Amino acid sequence: MELKRTKLYDTHVALSGRMVEFAGWELPVQYPTGPTVEHEAVRTAAGLFDIDHMGQFMVIGEEATPFLNHMVTWDVSNMKDGEAHYSLLCYEDGGIVDDIFIYRRGDGYMVVVNASNRDKDFKWFSLHTGGYNVTVTDVSDETYMLALQGPKAETVLNKLLPNHDAATMAFHTSRSTSLNGIPTLIGRTGYTGEDGFELFFSADEAVRMWNMLLEAGKEDGLIPCGLAARDSLRFEPCLPLYGDEIFSEIDPISARLGFFVSFEKDFIAKNALLKIKLEGPTQKLIGFEMVERGVPRHGYAILSPAGEKIGFVTTGMKAPTAGKFVGLGYVQSSYTKYGTEIAIEIRGKAKKAVVRKRPFYIPAYRRAKK
């Protein structure tokens, strides 16, 4: 299959971005600055990410709310105009179709989906529209998406807002505005554990918006960041990635995402998830830290101290900000207590590790609340 290119492809190449395949797209995994520096920039200043591979669906119509509430785990009927929330999309058996971000806009919704699941999700939504006065439209091609992330993101965005009032935007809300004349929907959210914004605008303005943001953020330390930094930034605060922590054979309870499941309403998978919640999942997501040196990686076996296979690693790395060799993975539920000794099989050798508290980095928006 031919790889898709975003409108910024030539821009990334001109910036010497190292282009790789990701979810059917050709995207920069890093720029010459390197993933560690890019990661650090987002933790301390700001980073700009091309995330146009993400998909957007519009859910519009008189019965948009009951329809969406039937589809997703979060109770969208409580969402006010302008609010945004994370949710899961599940199969009847509780398995995860995708994790999504829902923006309530007026009477309708915009749903942001993962690139790898775009077609699957659209079919899943379309399969269930019967009986509802609702229209689901895939607007991904004409909608561009960038992420501006980091403690300086607000300062950078402020320069481009007509009233320079980025500070008045609450976490997990959105606003329709224009940035230097480009009509833009801004959501105060992200996937890095830092404060930040996701921007939606016409795909025709991609290059202009990218350059405008980089220019505006120059003195604030804003730099372009690639997929490697995006992965390490989302990993430290333990934000799940579809294909790693969540997939069709995993349910939200086992994935420790029960917070995003509302049992107060009816939805696809409710019965299955309620059963799993009441009986307790057979395997659960854990965080662990290496005791013996080694880099745990996706797919490596997790072993009991006796050497028996009890699970698998979903993501692991040397966490750049935490400075530790840590990982996420699924284990049998009897091995999930903090402090439990486990081992990770790295190239045929069992390396000692210990179950520890997640996350490995407390997101800025959670620290601020205290």
Next chain:
Amino acid sequence: MANYKFDAKAKYLDTHEWVRIEDGVAVMGVSDVAQDQLSDVVYVDLPAEGDSFKQKDTIAVVESVKSAEDVFAPISGKVIAANEALEGSPELVNQDPYGAGWFLKMEPADLSELDNLMDAEAYEKFVAEEV
């Protein structure tokens, strides 16, 4: 694209390892090309002193932000020292691949094996064509 550095005194494998003979001891590591391709190195898994390897055996594993890659022995021999500095500072591999970022010192088994390797000039040409 990138402006790679080459050590004129070293000889190279086509898998981007270098070896240099210093006072009869073979010092080895990975080339500037290798460290650039790997991206930021976070861990180097080195063998124990006393372990013996044949030329082109997997002798170490270098782990970067995104992947784990095998490192091959440029020549046969016995490991006499591993670079302990890499344990705390794996970034030395990126910063100084031919110097402070060395991997191992080996007692060479057969110096004639060096003839199987590329000199810096041949390696530079190989890199220009292949990488």
